[in-house]
Amino acid sequence: MAAISSAETPLPVGEVSRLIGGWIDRLGAVWVEGQITQLSRRPGAGVVFLTLRDPSHDISVGVTCYRQVFDAVADVVTEGARVVVLAKPEWYAPRGQLSLRATEIRPVGVGELLARLEQLKKRLAGEGLFAADRKKPLPFLPRLIGLVCGRASAAERDVLENARHRWPAVRFEVRNVPVQGVHAVPQVVQAVQELDAHEDVEVIVVARGGGSVEDLLPFSDEQLVRAVAACRTPVVSAIGHEPDTPLLDYVADLRASTPTDAAKKVVPDVGEELERVEQLRARARRCVVGFVEREERGLAQALARPSIQDPHRMVDERADRLDALLARSRRTLGHLLDRADSELGHTRARVVALSPAATLKRGYAVLQRADGHVVRDPGEVTPGEPLRARVAEGEFPVRVGTDTGTDTGTDVRGDV
Template identity: 75%
Template structure:
């Protein structure tokens, strides 16, 4: 309703600001479309400030929202993006400033598409499909490469030519499929599964040239991502150019920036490998030569030692020592034998001189009874007793005519017992 005011009856500025705020509050929440021209996110602040502009009418409004509202679309919304905002107009009475308090922000066109892809990316990442520990290493030299690409495409030509330039003997198992459009996803999935089941295929390359975000959508399809995650054969993603990043790049075992880069990453360069082999051979040759030189030097040092230069010298010295000791032992033994022989001769002479036979040879005789006992006293023999006389040259029998015992009896003595 109109206000009754005049120069004589004006109303205060605060009242005008209050009335404007009341009218704006009655407007309620509205959906507003515009282009973001400025984003202000202060570290630690819980509120984000945006400037929303209408390019057709050159009108701008300030938009405020909580950080949580903006973070939902922060990865796909930036300065210059077109968005639709669900916001409530607010009037800041102290400054007389109109702004919009946003409760929801939605990207428009490509932005909305990127937002959906970002949500799918978060879902699949939460399931672990992009985890690094799932990545399988590529074979050093694949014997057969599976290639999924468009028919007669530049991507196929780049992969084949660059691979053969690096390794002429490389072989391909190609599956030509649509790489955009509605039929692309099921055909690519079938080709990947077919090559994954091929027992001779060592690695699979999915290649496509560059294109718009919409053209590359099949390679961010959830069905294709899950099919690739289920593969047992290592898979390389070579989609688009360096800035392009479909979800296939995240689930693949290796992401190549271009089809040409995929060929370089999968197939080794024969010239580089030959150079490495030659380098290893040269290094091995140097090591072996160094080892031989060290061993030869050690052998020469060992041969120069006296024990090796004249190996029989020690034997000759020991032989001379042994011969000298043998001679000494012989002389000592001969001396000992001579001395023993002299001692023995002396002892023999003494034995001979003191033996009964020597006494008998001097004319003595030994009388023995028949029992062999020696007669030592005359009193021990009787008359008519037969004795045996032993002389130096033999023995003979004698008969006692008068014994010492008989003379003792005649004198009154008691004869000894017989």
Template identity: 65%
Template sequence: MTDEASSSEKPWPVRVVSQKIGQWIGRLGWIWVDGQVAQVTRRPGTNTVFLTLRDPSADLSLTVTTNRDVMDLGAPNLTDGARIVVHARPEFYAARGSLSLRADEIRQVGVGELLARLEQLKKLLAAEGLFARERKRRLPFLPRRIGLVTGRASAAERDVLTNARRRWPTIDFRVINVAVQGPSAVPQIVDALAVLDRDDTIDVIVIARGGGSIEDLLPFSDEALCRAVFACRTPVVSAIGHETDVPLLDFVADLRASTPTDAAKRIVPDLSDEVRLIGQAKQRLDRSLRGLLDREQHRLDALRSRPSIARPLTIVDSRATEVTALRARATRNLLHRLDRAGTELEHTLARLRTLSPAATLQRGYAIVQRADGAVVRAPADVAPDEQLRIRLAEGELTATAARSPGGV
């Protein structure tokens, strides 16, 4: 075998490539492998037994060859679906270009060991927060459409569909049938879960299966399935087995239903119950409304019975009487003041008349004034022949001053 690097000018022959692949694979040495038996083939007349070993969480498988004596010693009653651990060495068959495992020891995993592994996985997932209550989502009151992942024509499918439609006849389902046990169960369930989670019309996803043994329910405790459910955007309901069956899926799901029938009751409301509750609510609303109207009517009646509302003109009448009395009082006061003022005015007028020069003139006196209006008080105030003005009670006269023997 050449050690030169391959190139377009010097390519390796197929036999060289096969040999190098065999060498690389041989370096892995003896290893312990855990898997689930998908098929057991015992060929008559030979001591070689062929097993197809699948990964429980992925769609992968390897061929295992072993001696019949090894099989009879470690797992004499091995059947399809059993969980085993093999001690094997990988081998590359250059003639067929295939890889297989050559086993020299096979151990069938017992129930006790399975439970121990599940408990260890449970602690791991819990520590990572996959079971945390605060991350669980509330289911919608009435889903538009429900995604159902279950076995084909299974009792679980019938229970979910029948009970859900009995409670709400128009509920819509999208059902994806998958294997619910065996090596292909987990990959199919995970794929169906991804399809439903991408469907925007799906409001809740139900994973349902009837009862079974611990080995039958192992796919629903698979780590890959638990992580796929945890990553879903859509709320997931676990309805696996009977009430006593508690796979790890129950802890990761947003809601655990004890049975498929219980799942139908938990995700879909009962139409008759809702109609009854609506009727009761309507009755309570009617009673409350009637009570409110009665209270307000009583309140209005009480308000209307008050004198100010029942006889509103009473206040007006009483105020009108007061206003009339006040007006009369004001009129009397005003007339009294006018009378008193008139009397005072007459007295003042009398006094004025008494003191007025006109009253003196009425008694026969006269006022002599010079031309400039000055009153003559003495003869010396008047020059001879000076024109004088004599004011009488009934008019005026003019006169000329003349010198008398005694004076003017």
């Protein structure tokens, strides 16, 4: 219903702003298309602010949304992107300002396509198809290289010419297939599987020149990505130019920025390898020559030693020392024997001098009773008792007699 007003009863500005807000509230949620010109995502804030502009009419409107709404498309939506927004119009009466509160944001055209690819990328990455530990190393010099590319394409020419320039003996097994359009995915998948089953193919290169996002879309197809992930042969992705990154780049064992770069990474440069071999040979030669010269110097130093120049000198010196030691030992032993002989002679003379036999030789005799007891006192014997007289040259029997002319009254007489 229209508001009642006249020149005599005009409506205040605030009332008009309030009425506009009521009309806008009755409008409900609408889909709005525009271009993002300003984007504000404050760290930690739960609300995202952006400005949506209509380039054809040069009109802009502010949009607010919760952070989770914008995060759903944050990977593919930036400033300058065209989007479609489901939003509820809101009127801020104190300022008379129109804004939109968005509940859903969708990219338009390429943006929508990139959003779908980003979702597929996250899903495949969650399955581990892009994991680094799944990557297979490339052979140093493959016997046969499989090449999947368009027929008579610049990509095919770049790969073949650069590879043969680097290594003239390189061999290729080429599969020409459509690289865009509805038939591209199944034929590329078939070509990759055929080359993977080939026993002599040691690496597969999938190459295509640059193009738009739509042209490169077959190389982000889920069927192709899974087919490459299942290959036992290492796969090199050489799609488009440096900024182009289809999903094939993530699942391949090696990503090349261009087809020319793929040829450089797959085939070694014969000139560089020859130079590396020459460097290794020179290094080995220097090592061997240095080792021989070092050993020669050591040998010369060893030969310069006196023990090597005159080897008998040490033996002669040791022989003279040995002779001196033998003479010294003989003198020492002779002195020891002479001193021992002298001591033995003196000891023997003392023993002989103290021996009873020496006493007997001076004319003394030893009387022994029948039991062998030596008579030391005349009172030990009785008259008529037989005794034995021991002299220096032998012994003889005697008998104890009676001598009246002596005080003892005992006389010893021999029985000879």
